[in-house]
Amino acid sequence: MIFRLLRLFALGIGLCYGAERPNVILVMTDDQGCGDFGFMGNDLIKTPELDAMVQRGAIWSEFYVSPVCSPTRACLMTGRYNHRTKCIDTYLGRSMMATDEYTLAEALRDTGYATGIFGKWHLGDNYPMRPSDQGFEYSFIHKGGGLGQPADPRDNASRYTDALLFENDREVETRGYCTDVFFGRSFSFMEKCRQDGKPFFVYLAPNAPHSPFHDVPVELYNKYKKVDFSGIMVGIKEGQRAIENDKLARIAAMITNIDDNMGKLFKRLDRMGVTENTIVIFLTDNGPNTRRYVGRFRGKKSELYEGGVRTPLLIQWPGGIKEGTKVKHSVAAHIDLMPTVLDACGVEGLPQNLDGRSILSQLKAPDTSMEERPIIIQYHRGDEISKYHSCMVRRGKWKLVHPSGTQRESFVGEPKWELYDLEKDPGEVDDLSVSHPDVVAELVAIYEAWYTDVSSERKDQPSPPYILIDKDKENPSVLTWQDMIEGTWRPNKVGFYKVDFVHDGRYDIRFEGAHQHKMDANKKWTAILQLGKKSYSAPFDPERKLAIFEALSIPAGKYTLKPKVVSDDGEEWSVYHTRILQR
Known part of the structure; x- marks a missing residue:
């Protein structure tokens, strides 16, 4: 306050x-x-x-x-x-x-x-x-x-x-x-x-x-x-x-x-x-x-x-x-x-x-000018920023870019920089990196200083942040594939969540299967909840795509929560939504 x-x-x-x-x-x-x-x-x-x-x-x-x-x-x-x-x-x-x-x-x-x-x-x-x-x-x-x-x-x-x-x-x-x-x-x-x-x-x-x-x-x-x-x-x-x-x-x-x-x-x-x-x-x-x-x-x-x-x-x-x-x-x-x-x-x-x-x-006052400063943009898949990977620096008329592709999570090796004069070449057709190595060196130095700065600010903090399970703020809490770590948006890739239970208590936890995927109703399916070092199991209904763990006693604290559904012949499925309700 x-x-x-x-x-x-x-x-x-x-x-x-x-x-x-x-x-x-x-x-x-x-x-x-x-x-x-x-x-x-x-x-x-x-x-x-x-x-x-x-x-x-x-x-x-x-x-x-x-x-x-x-x-x-x-x-x-x-x-x-x-x-x-x-x-x-x-x-x-x-x-x-x-x-x-x-x-x-x-x-x-x-x-x-x-x-x-x-x-x-x-x-x-x-x-x-x-x-x-x-x-x-x-x-x-x-x-x-x-x-x-x-x-x-x-x-x-x-x-x-x-x-x-x-x-x-x-x-x-x-x-x-x-x-x-x-x-x-x-x-x-x-x-x-x-x-x-x-x-x-x-x-x-x-x-x-x-x-x-x-x-x-x-x-x-x-x-x-x-x-x-x-x-x-x-x-x-x-x-x-x-x-x-x-x-x-x-x-x-x-x-x-x-x-x-x-x-x-x-x-x-x-x-x-x-x-x-x-x-x-x-x-x-x-x-x-x-x-x-x-x-x-x-x-x-x-x-x-x-x-x-x-x-x-x-x-x-x-x-x-x-x-x-x-x-x-x-x-x-x-x-x-x-x-x-x-x-x-x-x-x-x-x-x-x-x-x-x-x-x-x-x-x-659009005819005036502000002090020139660089703009740096970087994006690629992954939990952490990777040096030189899929990045650009814009300063004045110059643009330095390393278009290494965004789908890979990291870059290894020497970057192949491209340099463009956007005043003359807005379509980025004529790469001038060979003819202007001094400009490349200046812009690379700007990028490297920026990278060191932004990558070090939260170096000791967990990534991604913990989801807090707090009945006074959100009850139930619904965990979705959007925030499932190391998962994908495919039902056969099982990931986990980082959660922090704020209160000791008894919790009902529901597994809700992906609505767009069909499950073989002739198989026997079991829902498995791994919460920290403990594991719980419950029957999973393949028609309703639903399992309920009732009245679990969970002490306050930080956990890795991993939900999955397993068939009697070893097939594993991820869980679309995990709904946590404190009683």
Whole structure:
């Protein structure tokens, strides 16, 4: 409590409570590429509302994100490189952010803002890593990385329409297409804040246009499936073009649906009378989820080339930024949004451990320039960062990249660096590493210093963080494949969880099998729970895919929890969800 009061005091220094503070709406879409907009030259995917937003506000052209979602979200929420936060990857426990990170939501909440999240969090589904534990007073979200993924409730059946979602950590049924529902709930939240006289911070993070693509807005899909997308397909063989065209029609329907909702958002702000003093920020979390149009660039999601790590950053704030503002030749990134928002909201005394900086001064005066500094991006699979593996450094016009591939967990050997002059070669075609060894050496030295810094900050802390089993905070706790360590999203790969039982007690633990996989009902199946050094067994019903361990006496403490199901002939299956309820 004392620490929180000190933090509140520090953040409040210099804050002018006499003036009306701006509302903040941060919109970040999921897997929408930098070329999926009309204003970026895409004539096939229609985004008229966002095209108009560019004219009313500001666009920052050279803005970087990570090549996949969780790392971007960690950087966005903390103003720090994600490697400092323990959020390294997107699944298998590697997307759980360290619980002592101080978020943008916490900073704004502590200075009087109402805070709400709508859509995708992807930084931890269990206490103490949920949005409600990290500064959001109201949360309306899906779990894990998206609907149709293993964090979903078993009976959600991959629904984007009428999905089961989570309101303030309780499962609720909804009606309508998920993006429409997220925007609609955010409108209600904003209206209530306005009635209460409180400034609001809304984080709107729809899970579209992320896969799966089976459930998309029907009317828009019917229009787009008549469109020939062959002009924006990249590297698609002739026999796959019809399938790819249908996929792009579905993605386009999801994108235009987002744009439609942005139009509704702007109209709602007008009706509320708060447009002038509301900051609306729009960006994407990484490159596109298929090989498609990315303007002058190349690359896609998970890649370090520009198409995988660039997003247009749009900002509308009539009361603070001139319409038609264009920032063209300055480099910024996801780590800069937290300090920029806090700066715009008049919050001083910022945390001293931020990697990002406020870019507000250049948004207000785009013809000026800020001090040059490098941006470093690194991403690959695995529990830990691996030196030189799948990384890039951007400084000024130069970009150094080692595109070693993201699916391997580590890199061994000497890196084969590529160097590009992005002013002359935004498509990264002409590798200049041989002709400019001095520039390569300078940028490698920058990367090495950064790597030493970020990899050492939490060196002695467990990775990933422990999930706390605490009846006073979350009961039941539902452990899913999303956070299963050393598992996969296949039923025959068994992993484990790191859990910390806060209380001594008696617990009912349920195993719930994966709903999309069939089990041989003619075999005898046994559920086995390994908890630390102890092992428990119970019958497993292959039809209901269910086993129940009743009234287990478990002392408080840290454990490795490994759930599995074994057949009488030795076949082993993982457990989709493990539900822990303290009596």
